[in-house]
Amino acid sequence: MKIRLIDVPMDFGANRRGVDMGPTALRRAGIKETLGRLGHVIEEERRTVRVPIAEHSDEGDPNLKFLDAIVEGCRSLATLVKESADAGSFPLVMGGDHSIAxxxxxxxxxxxxxxHQTWGVVWIDAHADFNTPESSPSGNIHGMSLAAAAGLGHPALTGLGGDDRKVDPDLIVIIGARDLDPGEKKNLxxxxxxxxxxxxxxxxxMAEVARQxxxxxxxxxxxxxxxLDIDSLDPxxxxxxxTxxxxxxxYRELHFLMETLCAGGRVTSAEIVEVNPILDVRNQTASVAVEMLASLLGDTIL
Ligand SMILES: [Mn+2]
Incomplete structure (x- = not known):
């Protein structure tokens, strides 16, 4: 399979610096070599997703922090993802925080x-990222991205790249949630x-969860x-x-989920988000993320 690596050094959606170095950490952990060894052809997306520097940017509305910078980055990312999928290459998006979704x-x-193809989303996360500006306690957009894709939230996010609803909410499955905000639960x-x-x-x-x-x-x-939000794993x-x-x-539950999703044969795109190397221990989190992606993309035990 052709896999296109798309780096998104975005940290505007989270309240912590460092997650913008996620793509670098994943590369240091050998993502390219690991997927190459599985027999995939790895393509590099050489056009950059433009992300300004946080200290030079205006936070703007406290209920939608850094909306303009996030919209700018997401617009260019949407184009790169579409072009990769149109070209028959599996887009593998490397964040960055979850606002990039x-x-x-x-x-x-x-x-x-x-x-006219139907598609669904498996969202693996400790959180649901299903807040709107009204329900979000923090105003951080990485907690609103899935809601926006389902058509809920600020028009600059829901209308990004076209129609208001990107994904049918019936075809969204969240796995691993354990920290939901009160308004977010109502939205879900x-x-x-x-x-x-x-x-x-x-x-x-997990076997039954994956089957269902x-x-x-x-x-x-x-x-x-x-x-895949890597905070789905236990800290x-x-x-x-x-967060x-x-x-x-x-480790084993997520690994098994990845193996089962792969065996189903219908996964055609993925993203890995929220790897933050400045909070990490010897790049352990990026290494685990690479192992999980390898299983999603065909690595098997036997
Ligand atoms: Mn998330």
Whole structure:
């Protein structure tokens, strides 16, 4: 398979500097070599997603911090993601904070729409990123990106790259959630997004969660996008994240989920976000992220 690496050094959506170095950390952890060894042809997206420097930028509305800078970066990312998918290359977007999903999902929507193809999103995250400016306690846009893709929130985000709704909320599955804001919970219920919380994973086991995701919830779609927020893992496994939440996925649970998604044969794009090397321990979090992506992209035990 052809895989196109797209670097997005974005940190405007989070409240911590450092996540802009995520793509560098993933490269140091050998993402290119690891995926190459699996037999993939790795392409480099050489055009840069323009992200201004935070200290030179104006925060703007405290309920939508750095909206202009994020919209600018996401617009250019949407174009690169669409072009990669149109060219038959698997877009692998390397963040950056999770606000970049606004761009990734807009690009995918613009790719799939003319093909009349149905597609779904598996969002693996400690959070749901389903806030609106009204419900968000922090005003950080990385907590609003999935809602925006589902058509909820500020028009500059929901309308980015075209139509207001990028993804049908019925075809969004969140896995690993354990830290949701009160207004966000209401948004999720009203939209009809399916959420597997950590408690669901405890009760059902990851094998059953993966089965329900692929068969019961996304059985009808021809393509699946995987958005992997590395803070879905327990902070003991992945300490280099801006918003760690205890009680997360084990190394093995996430690995098994990646293997099962791969075996389903319908994953056609992915993004990895929130790797923050300045909060990390010897690049451990980026290394774990690379191992997880390798499993998503065909690495098997036997
Ligand atoms: Mn997230």
């Amino acid at each position: 606004v761009g990734t999902l807009a690009g995918l929507a613009n790719h799939f729409r003319p093909l 219920r009203a939209a009809g997004v399916h959420v597997f919380t950590m408690a669901d994973i405890d009760r059902l086991g 995701t692929l068969v019961d919830l996304l059985g009808s779609v021809s393509s699946i996008h995987v958005s 003991e496994v992945a300490p280099g994240v801006g 760690p939440v205890p009680g997360g996925l084990t």
